Amino acid sequence: MVMRVISADHAVAHAVRLARAEVIPAFPITPQTLIVELLSEFINDGELDADFMPVESEHSAMSAAIGASAGGVRAFTATSSQGLALMHEMLYAAPHNRLPVVMANVNRSLGAASGIWLEYNDSMPERESGWLQVYIEDNQEALDMIIQAFRIGEDKDVMLPVMVCLDGFVLSHTVEGVELPDQDLVDKFLPKFTPLDVLDSENPKTFNAITPPEYAMEMRYRLERAIEGSKSVIGKVDSEYGQLTGRSYGGLLDTYRMEGAEIALMTLGTATSTAKVVVDRLNGRGKKAGLIKLRFMRPFPGKELIEITKDLKGLGVFDRSLSFNGFGPVFTETRNALHSAQFPITNHIAGLGGRDITFEEVKGMFDVVERSARGESFKECNWHGLRGVTV
């Protein structure tokens, strides 16, 4: 084990090296590029025995990763924003063919009001594609989660692709101390990839034939069951990794000071770290405030949320993207899961287009939650940190 001061992008690259990925097709896009640059260096320096394929687009990156995974090897790629959007079509091929490709998506805002800064409007729409999707909080978690993603995706009861989402710039280009586990430990935790089905001329199989209505619906149902079934594997893998490294993340979600909490905020990504400080301050002033850190957007921990929130008097849900004329996606999913809850649930939009989320703004979110818990009437969807607009 060594400790290195590195960015989350580099932590991801180290994780991919330790996981012994074999085929890495990739295309550059800010703020992901540091990942594939370092992987290229590992390969050219002989530190990673893998094929780096410099493809001509993200669409081809995902296509080649799918081809390699169907050929029976561990495949990894990384992207961001517009690149993920260009891959969109191909994302749908991996889950149904049960190909456990692992991808890092460095979150960056998508589309007009164009920028290279953090927002979740690139990856959130892809939660419909059948990929497992996890959001992380710090650089260590980036490394640990990439290693776990291969193990979860390649579990014979799962066999699904996994998208590890990390905050652009806030994590991708910010250095922190990261513990790199020993290769022996990772090898023990992550055995060689054994596909269920593989393209093999000695035992020819047809992958992804055109599927008429008589069969397609059952295939969709099986995929749905597999995603739900991945929940137990995620929990199991998290505890096993915890035993080996001393780092456990709670699986689908984690909690902070939720014991005895009356009001709570649910966050994901780096906003969680900011919110933890605010929770501490609020508790210091005698408020019973807690925090739920959502990790997996797919599978979504609906049942788990019901249990965790059962004693709450108010819950706020933070979103770093939104469905226009609707709500933030995390809020939509959460309120749907908690439809029988007897306490108010409010949505808190902040940090769009990479805007910083300050302690004051998080405190503002808790204010709304606290007052709505006392019975005050609030808008369901509250924007925080808007300039020049009265909300």
Next chain:
Amino acid sequence: MSDQQMKTIKDMPRTDYFVRGHGACPGCGVAIAVKNIARILGPDATVYVPASCLIVFSSLYPTAAFKWPFLYTAFENTGAVISGIKAAYRRKGKETTVVGMAGDGGTFDIGLQALSGAADRNEDVIYVCLDNEAYMNTGIQRSGATPFGAWTTTSPVGKKIQGKREFKKDLGAIVAAHGIPYMATLSIAHFNDFVKKVQRAKEVKGFRFLHILTPCVPGWRSEAAKSVAIARLAVETGMWTLYEVDHGEDKLTYKPKMMVPVKEYLQLQGRFRHMSEEDIKKLQAWICEKWKHHYYEEIPVPPCELEKGKKELITDEDPLHGV
């Protein structure tokens, strides 16, 4: 019969890896091409098919016409997916031939970028373009491969504009410009040439590109029994040229004894029935330029008309009719 001796149609192995029972139309040029490529490439191959007629008539769950491992995902990514499969095989130390079989739309148009990427990286794969000169699977829409004047459902014969106004894209030149180890154009009517080229593609390492003109009965509005004859006339008129570029060396593999007027080719296909004399002249002039480019031979425009007897020989007494 060892691979080295496979020089003519008689040497072709008889074991099929694209088997009967598929759903292609009678007289389908794609089916003829695919069946015979599969015979030549033999058992140790894997195929990727993008969106096309071929995916629909070969692999409709729960049936499969390929006895090879088969993958389909989308339309525009043949070059990329076959690169990925080959990379996996390379990692596993497998020698299996990886072949992508795309249509003209999937190659000339939507798949051009992934094709260029794979050619640029000199991926060790065979890319086959089955060129029936339009998006036949979606119902005969114009592609970059559609010839000048041809009717398609998106280049209809209107009161103002009749048929496609642009000439066929020179894909062979684009692909060859990547400096790949081997590229060739093939015809389902010139089978000894076909066998040699597929065999050569099988032997060569690196990116190989086979471009085959595959007549389409419903799309070309032709008779099923005439597909091979039409393919032969395409070459005799200069609409299609048989050549290869082997490690940078250009070689014409067949030269017609004389240029047959393009009218002979057009009249067998309903897609050209509406063409005005003026448009036919325009197409003929384009072919004469192409002929000069390929064969270094000036042809006066228009070329001499054929004698009646000869015409019959070309269209109806084709020795390879029904192969």
